[in-house]
Amino acid sequence: MDTPSLQKLLDDIKAQIASGNKIAAIKLYRDATDAGLAEAKEAIELIAAGKPPKDVGRTPQPDDAALQRVSAAISAGSPIEAIRLYRAATGVGLKEAKNAVDALAMQLNPSVVMARDAAMRRTQRLALVAVLIVAAFAVLIVVLTQS
Numbered sequence: 317m318d319t320p321s322l323q324k325l326l327d328d329i330k331a332q333i334a335s336g337n338k339i340a341a342i343k344l345y346r347d348a349t350d351a352g353l354a355e356a357k358e359a360i361e362l363i364a365a366g367k368p369p370k371d372v373g374r375t376p377q378p379d380d381a382a383l384q385r386v387s388a389a390i391s392a393g394s395p396i397e398a399i400r401l402y403r404a405a406t407g408v409g410l411k412e413a414k415n416a417v418d419a420l421a422m423q424l425n426p427s428v429v430m431a432r433d434a435a436m437r438r439t440q441r442l443a444l445v446a447v448l449i450v451a452a453f454a455v456l457i458v459v460l461t462q463s
């Protein structure tokens with residue numbers, strides 16, 4: 317983010333804080349930085365106290381040992397553990413950690429990620445069909461009982 321737009325963002329955030337609207341300030345910060353909720357809340361509290369937020373615009377990277385542990389968890393088929401390890405190593409929010417782990421998984425084994433996503437879509441379609449079938453039976457039962 318260039319300096320003029322960064323200054324405008326900071327001015328907009330300060331205006332929201334001054335009007336007592338911390339939630340809007342947090343939303344502005346999250347939209348501009350893609351920060352997690354906890355990270356954005358901390359940044360807004362720092363800005364409200366007249367201090368600069370930590371590492372504005374810089375995404376922390378895990379060290380090599382942490383990256384190996386995250387990669388091992390991904391390879392073992394434990395994405396939740398990988399996200400937990402990534403968050404512990406970097407201090408980022410859940411959304412940012414999930415995005416980073418997904419990107420790393422895609423680098424490590426793109427075919428597995430694509431297969432997982434395809435399976436997720438199939439499962440969602442099956443769940444939708446099941447809900448529609450249950451709804452149809454419910455309607456049928458109501459119609460038959462009213463006859």
